[in-house]
Amino acid sequence: MYRFLRFPILLVGLFLAVSSFAANNPQPALTTEDALGPQVVQPIEFPHNRHAGLRNPADPTNSDPLKGGMEINCQYCHTYARRSAVAGIPPLQKCIGCHQSIESVRNKPRIVELFKYWDAKKAVPWKKVHDLPDFVRFNHERHIKRFVEQQDRPVQEACGYCHGDVKEMTVARRQKPLSMGWCATCHEKDHPVVAEGGTPIAGQAYWYSFQKPVAQDKSAVVKAKGPNDCWQCHK
Amino acid sequence: MIDSGFDRRDFLKVLGWSGAAVALSGCGNTSIEDGKETVVSYVEANDYMIPGIGVYFNSTCAQCDAGCSINGRVREGRVLKLEGNPDSAINKGKLCALGQAGVQHHYNPDRVREPLLRNGSKGETITWEKAYALIAEKLSGVQGEEIAFLSGGVSGHLKALLGNYLESLGTKNHFVYEAVAPGVTRAANVKAYGVDMPRYRFDKAQVVLSFGADFLGSWVSPVHFSQQYAQFRKGVNGQRGVLIQVESKMTLTGANADRWLAVKPGTEGVLALGIINALGMATGDVAELVKGYDKARVSHETGVSPGQIDKIAALLKLRSPSLVLAGSAAEGYAHGSQNAAAINLLNQVLGNVGKTIEAPVSVPFPQMAPSKGNTAALKLLNDGLAAGKYKVLFNFAANPVFTAPGAFKFKDHLSKAGFKVAFAHYLDETALQADLVLPLDSALEDWGTQVPEYMTEGAQINIQQPLMERLHANTRGMGDILLNLIKQKKADEYKGFEDYYAYLRGAMLQNKGALGGGGTDDDTFWNTTLTQGIVKLAGTAGALSAHVGAAGLTLPAHAAADEQYPLHLIPGVTANLRDGRHTNQPWLQESPDPLTTIVWDSWVEVHPKKATELGIVEGDIVEVTSKTGSVKAQVYLFPGIHPEAISIPVGRGHDAMGRYARGYGVNPFQIMDAVFERETGELAMHETRVNIKKTGQRVLVVKDEGSAGALQMGRKIAARVSTDQVDLSKEV
Numbered sequence: 001m002y003r004f005l006r007f008p009i010l011l012v013g014l015f016l017a018v019s020s021f022a023a024n025n026p027q028p029a030l031t032t033e034d035a036l037g038p039q040v041v042q043p044i045e046f047p048h049n050r051h052a053g054l055r056n057p058a059d060p061t062n063s064d065p066l067k068g069g070m071e072i073n074c075q076y077c078h079t080y081a082r083r084s085a086v087a088g089i090p091p092l093q094k095c096i097g098c099h100q101s102i103e104s105v106r107n108k109p110r111i112v113e114l115f116k117y118w119d120a121k122k123a124v125p126w127k128k129v130h131d132l133p134d135f136v137r138f139n140h141e142r143h144i145k146r147f148v149e150q151q152d153r154p155v156q157e158a159c160g161y162c163h164g165d166v167k168e169m170t171v172a173r174r175q176k177p178l179s180m181g182w183c184a185t186c187h188e189k190d191h192p193v194v195a196e197g198g199t200p201i202a203g204q205a206y207w208y209s210f211q212k213p214v215a216q217d218k219s220a221v222v223k224a225k226g227p228n229d230c231w232q233c234h235k
Numbered sequence: 236m237i238d239s240g241f242d243r244r245d246f247l248k249v250l251g252w253s254g255a256a257v258a259l260s261g262c263g264n265t266s267i268e269d270g271k272e273t274v275v276s277y278v279e280a281n282d283y284m285i286p287g288i289g290v291y292f293n294s295t296c297a298q299c300d301a302g303c304s305i306n307g308r309v310r311e312g313r314v315l316k317l318e319g320n321p322d323s324a325i326n327k328g329k330l331c332a333l334g335q336a337g338v339q340h341h342y343n344p345d346r347v348r349e350p351l352l353r354n355g356s357k358g359e360t361i362t363w364e365k366a367y368a369l370i371a372e373k374l375s376g377v378q379g380e381e382i383a384f385l386s387g388g389v390s391g392h393l394k395a396l397l398g399n400y401l402e403s404l405g406t407k408n409h410f411v412y413e414a415v416a417p418g419v420t421r422a423a424n425v426k427a428y429g430v431d432m433p434r435y436r437f438d439k440a441q442v443v444l445s446f447g448a449d450f451l452g453s454w455v456s457p458v459h460f461s462q463q464y465a466q467f468r469k470g471v472n473g474q475r476g477v478l479i480q481v482e483s484k485m486t487l488t489g490a491n492a493d494r495w496l497a498v499k500p501g502t503e504g505v506l507a508l509g510i511i512n513a514l515g516m517a518t519g520d521v522a523e524l525v526k527g528y529d530k531a532r533v534s535h536e537t538g539v540s541p542g543q544i545d546k547i548a549a550l551l552k553l554r555s556p557s558l559v560l561a562g563s564a565a566e567g568y569a570h571g572s573q574n575a576a577a578i579n580l581l582n583q584v585l586g587n588v589g590k591t592i593e594a595p596v597s598v599p600f601p602q603m604a605p606s607k608g609n610t611a612a613l614k615l616l617n618d619g620l621a622a623g624k625y626k627v628l629f630n631f632a633a634n635p636v637f638t639a640p641g642a643f644k645f646k647d648h649l650s651k652a653g654f655k656v657a658f659a660h661y662l663d664e665t666a667l668q669a670d671l672v673l674p675l676d677s678a679l680e681d682w683g684t685q686v687p688e689y690m691t692e693g694a695q696i697n698i699q700q701p702l703m704e705r706l707h708a709n710t711r712g713m714g715d716i717l718l719n720l721i722k723q724k725k726a727d728e729y730k731g732f733e734d735y736y737a738y739l740r741g742a743m744l745q746n747k748g749a750l751g752g753g754g755t756d757d758d759t760f761w762n763t764t765l766t767q768g769i770v771k772l773a774g775t776a777g778a779l780s781a782h783v784g785a786a787g788l789t790l791p792a793h794a795a796a797d798e799q800y801p802l803h804l805i806p807g808v809t810a811n812l813r814d815g816r817h818t819n820q821p822w823l824q825e826s827p828d829p830l831t832t833i834v835w836d837s838w839v840e841v842h843p844k845k846a847t848e849l850g851i852v853e854g855d856i857v858e859v860t861s862k863t864g865s866v867k868a869q870v871y872l873f874p875g876i877h878p879e880a881i882s883i884p885v886g887r888g889h890d891a892m893g894r895y896a897r898g899y900g901v902n903p904f905q906i907m908d909a910v911f912e913r914e915t916g917e918l919a920m921h922e923t924r925v926n927i928k929k930t931g932q933r934v935l936v937v938k939d940e941g942s943a944g945a946l947q948m949g950r951k952i953a954a955r956v957s958t959d960q961v962d963l964s965k966e967v
Contacts, residue, residue, distance in 0.1 A: 040270035080286050088286030089276035121278050128272040174269060 037174025040127045044110050045171055051077070052156065052167040069167060074155050075148075081140040081159075082148070089126055092118055129172045130163070136180075137235045161186065183233070187226035277312075286311055293320050293768025295685045295697035296334040297678030298817060300388045300413075300605065301325065301456040302687025302695075303334055304768050307679065307702040314338060314679050314702040319458070320768055324691040326458040332811055332826055334458075339820035340660070340677055341706070345893030347659050347666070347674035348707040358662075358672060363711065366673060371723050373627055373654040379405030383625045383652075385616055387632030388413050390605035391684030391696065392739055396717045398602065403724035408625075410616040411608030414638035414814040414904070415885070417455065418609030418917040419566035423575030427583070429780035431607070432689055434593040437463035440558035441471060442550055444479045444510075445488060446503040446578050447564020452487035452810035452829070454562055456689040464491075477554070479547060481506060481539075482564045483921075484805045484840065484882045485875025487829050494543075497877045500803040500921060502537040503565040504574035504790045506544075507581045509533030513548035517584050524788060536793050538877070556590035558582070563808065567921030570791050572914040577788060588779055596694045596774030598686050599749065603696070605688045610640070610918035614911070617643050626653035631713065636664035637889060638814055640907030640918055641863040658713055661819055663892040674710040679703065681712040682736050684743075694774025696750070700765055714738065743770075796879075800924035803880040804861060806903050807840070812886025815902075819893035828884065831871050832939040837900030839927065840873040840882040849927065856932040859883065861925045863908050866901040869934055881927060 053069020075081065080088035096118050105111050117124050132138055147158035156167060164175025176182060283290055289308040296303045296317070304323035308316040317337050321328030350366040351358030361369075374382070382404050388411060389397060401409055421431035437443060437450075437460060450460040467476035480492035483500040498506055505528065511517050512525040512533070530541040551557050561578040568574060582588055598604060613635055619625055621644075628649075639645035649655065649668050657669035666672050675681075683699035714735030722729050732738040743750060743764065744757050750770050752760035764770055808814075811823045818824065824835050831838060839857055841849075851857065855870045859881065868883060876882055888902030910922035 038270045084285045084287035086287035089274050091277035091280040093277070093279040118278070123275045123278050125273045125275060127270050128274045129269060131269050131272065 037129065039173060040129050040171060042127055042171050043124055044113050046110075047170045048166045048172060049168055049170060054167065074159050074166070075144075078159075082144040084141055085137060085139045087140045092123060130174055130178065132178060136233050138233060180233075184228075187228055190223035190225060284312075289315070292700065292702050293322075293698070293766065294679070294702060295683075295699045295768065296330065296337060297685075297699065298333045298337050298340070299813060300390075300688060301458060302685050302689075302697050303330060303458050304697055305330060305334065305337070306768075309702055312703055314341065322767060323697075323769055324693065324695065324771075325456060325687060325689075327462055329458050329462065331458050333813070333817065333823065336817065336820045336822040337678065339822055340817065341679040343661070343677075343819060343893065345661055345819055345895075346677070346707065346710070347662055347672055349674060349709050351672040351674075353670045363709070366671060367719055367723070369671060370656060370720065374404065374723075377626045380408065381624065381626040381653075382406040382629075383408040383410060383616060383619065383627075384629040385410045385412060385613075385631070385633055385635065386606075386629075387411070388416075388605050388607060388688075389632070390686040390688075391603050392742055393683055393714055393717070394604075394606055395602045395742075396714060396721065396735075396738070400717050400721045400724075403721055408616075408619075409606075410612040411606045412613040412616075412633050412635060413607070413609060414633075414635075415453070415563070415808050416607065416609045417563065417566065418607075418611065419571040419912050419915050420561050420563075420575050421607065422915045423561065423566070423572050423579055426576065427579035428588065428592065430595055430777055432595060433779060434595045434689075434691070435460075435463075435558060435560065436591045436593060437476075437558060438466035439471070440467060440476060440556055440587075440591045441474060441554035442477045442479065442557035443467065443560070444547065444551065444557060444581075445481065445492075445560040446507065446562060446574070447480075447482035447486070448560040448562025449486035449488045449808065449810075450560065450562070451491060453808045453813055454488075456687070457810065459689070459691055474554075477550060479550075482562075483803070483877040483880050484564070484807060485830060485873075486564075486807075487810055489875065490830055494546075495875070496539050496543060497875075498537045498539055499793075500805065500877060500880050501568045501570070501574075502793070503561070504570065504577035505533055506537045506539055507559070507574075507577040508790070509537070509544055510548055510551070511581055511584050513544050514552060514584065516552075520786070521580065521584060551585060555585065556587050557585055558587055558591040559585065564805070564921065566912070567805075567919055569910055569913055569919045569922055571912045571917075571919060573788060573790050577790065580788065592779065594777045594779045596690050596776045598690075598694045598696060598772060599775055600746070603684070603686050605686055607688065609915075611911075611916040613639055613645075614643070614909075614916065614918075617645055617648055620645075620648035620651055623651045625651075628652040628655045629658070630655065630665055630669065631658040632816075634663045634665045634814075634816060636668055637892075637902065638885075638904050640909055640923075641905040642907065642909035658716065661892045661896075663816075664890065667891050673716060674707070675716075676701075676705060676710045676712045680705050680710070682714060682739055683712070684739065690774065694772040696770040696772065698764060698768050698770065700768070797924050800861060800926050801879070802845075802925050802927065803877075803921060804859070804903065804906070804923040804925045805876070805880050805882040806907070806920050807882045807884035809884050809886060812884065815886035815889065815896075818886055818889055818896040818899075821895040824895055824899060827939045830875065831873065833871060834937055834939065835899055836937060837868045837883060837887045837903075838871040838936065839868050840876045841870050841927070842876050842878040842880075843872045843874055845878045845881075846870065846872050849929070851927075851929060852933075854933050854936050856930045856934060857927045858930055859903075859906065859925050859927050861906040861908055861923050863923070864906040866903065866906055867930060868901045869936055871936060871938075881925065 050069055051072050052074060053071070055071055056068025059068055077090040077094055078087055079090065080086070095114055099111060099114065144158065147153045148155055159166065162176055162178065163172070166172060277284065287310070289310045291306050291308055294305050294307060296305045303326035304320035305317045306320045307314045315338070317330060317335060319326045319328040319330040349360040350363055352361045352369070384401055384406070386397070386409070424433060425431050432455070448454050451457055451464060470476055478492045479494045479496065480489040481496045481498055481503060482489055483498055485495060489495045508525045508528040509530065511521065512528045513530060517525060530544055533539070533544060534541045559578055559582045561575040565571065565574040565578060582592060617639065636646050636649065646668065655669040656671045656673065657666040658673050658675055659666035660675050660677065662672065678699065679702045681699060681701060685697040685699060687695070687697065712735055718729060718732060718735050718738060732741065740761060744761065747753060747757070747760050751772065809828055811826055812818055827834050831840070839859060841851060846852065851870050853870055853872045856867055857870055858865050858867050866883070883901065883903040885903055887900030889896040891897060906923065906925070907918070907920065908923045910919045911917065912919050
């Protein structure tokens, strides 16, 4: 009886759909022209280079802040990355823990600002630099376990796969697209799943033994692809 | 009923196409917020606080008084999910839907956030200092008997503190009011067993005969009873327990019963005496009493066939021990005490007392035992208010403007109180009438102790502790407010306690030995207590006094039907909404009623036969009129109700409280007559008589069940056959 309603309802649906698309355009650019994330202004311009940068060999006492870093391990501050799916932000307590004993920089404007937050017992309102859609569940812990703990890669290298060369930055800026296609470029590659010499790495080798064929190079290092099940990230 | 040619197949086609179109247009819309969203870190973090990893704290559910212990998952400082604490003997790790919705009480957008002082019809935000000063000012020069404090059930240290405060004010007017409480059953139990709530052992019973006790849904301690019920169903020695439910309106428990018997409203006691008669086990004055209750008479009065009475009697004789319960349906009449007494008598005749009905244990601190009360207390207050006796009225954890029967005219009488202070979570109907509204912390932000009325194995004191920081800066815990108020009177005595936490800790540590912490140092004891969330005590077991006696038991003769109001109104107490204090939690509105599957609205249950007689179909809006008032609601045809009764669920029909409560459904309390139980003076909730009239309007009933009343649209999805066509003796 109401069969004639079908087409009008379809049209209304299409109209709503198209108009919602139009209303959402233009969208903010996710990636800037140079393929980086947007420049983010932070409440305190945190110098990653000073903390994680390489030491200046000519300056063994590390006295000149402009010329060298402190080579602090990423995980010293970003301590949650190896413990949880989300990396979190270091608590303010962590900054103060060191800086309350570093008198030499105590009167620098950024540190003064930092202590203002501490004295007021207020969290610093950092802006998010790396964000993923809510339907993606990237697991930091898993990646650190694999690359840092099991394969003993340098921390900065492992973090750098996604976060870029942070030791060269002041305020962090997104370096990679962090799109699914980009993730897949890595997960599709053959990676060593045993340590050099063929020693299986914990449960990794077991998991990869299900993946055939397993590539093997001259040094007898077994290689396989990263996990590629949808549910690994889309839970 | 909507009858359109737009069938399911067409609907799916259209849905598919429009869905696809929306999905396409949605491409490119992501939730990525680089550089815009703020990520707030901790200022200081404990070692166990890791973003993305939950930590669990034990506390106590405050959604009802059963006292289930909860275990809340907290992540990034926010409580996300509540489950039961496995260490509690009451709920053993389980939690009902009402308890699960506790997070929605905490995060509710309609919570009161600031102290509000009446200015005309508006509430003006004031500071706490000003609020306390105002209370002190209003109390000065006021006699003790001119002050009244109305509260819901309170227990634990809060009760002790409240008692001390009222004492300091020189008032004895503490009215404890729970709208839905087994007040009459308690009184009848005291007579029959010497205690107001014995311990029921469903797990030991082989037959449970329940006269309207909805122990799986909303009666006393449903989570605990559900677990005992599971054991009862598994059975002793492999023999599965049999549940027989006798009531005029099917409850959740009735729907689970092996045999469900509809009795004429109010004749539960007659049936109980009839069963005693049929058993033939009674002696002495009991035998004398039940002599007149032969099957023909009982069957005529109750509407239960003689065959059924024989079957029940045979089953009760065959299987022992059994358990007979008197629930809200039996007690809700003017002769409710007599009904309950007759039912308790049946227990005694069957020899169940001491077997499935045991002496309860109680906490060895009587000042912490829960205060109980029902509508009799409210009536007393209402009379006092009507006489203009009270200059200052406090209200805590009760919403009488919503739950008082319409015949009380409570709202009008309330306006005669001089200065009304409401301690409130929401601006509910009662808080809206107050002059000063003080916002309370949610149960997940507050400190406290709770002593459940119904204890199980051993006694326990439940600990309530904050699972997270206050959501709103200006709410306060009830304990903190009381402490501040009592300091106005007894500053010296209470100056050592900075806040309620300090009071609570101090009080617990003072009794460390009695609480099982003898020999440990204070911090260890306190931390263990908070970690466990429960203090288990040996408790003191009382003794049941089982004196079989029929003295004073007289059931009224069957009343003639009222011409003008021929139907009984049965207020339905649902497992989710109870008395309606949590209606503003949308999960509870959204979860379908277990029997009718209706959501977000009230309904009038009418028996299909009665409906045919009156020319009513499902979805008709009818006007339900009593002597007191009338409400309009949609009809749901329900075979689980006696044809001489209709039922409207309570809990909905708020005209305040919040966005999820206001304007949904109707409030049957409004049309309840002021008929009281003769012995206890409690409101006889089932005594209201009504008539129903069609208004001519008709709506589509919103329910999860198929819109055509669970019809299978001609397809045999689940084949079925009616029970009268089955010979059960051949089936098993």
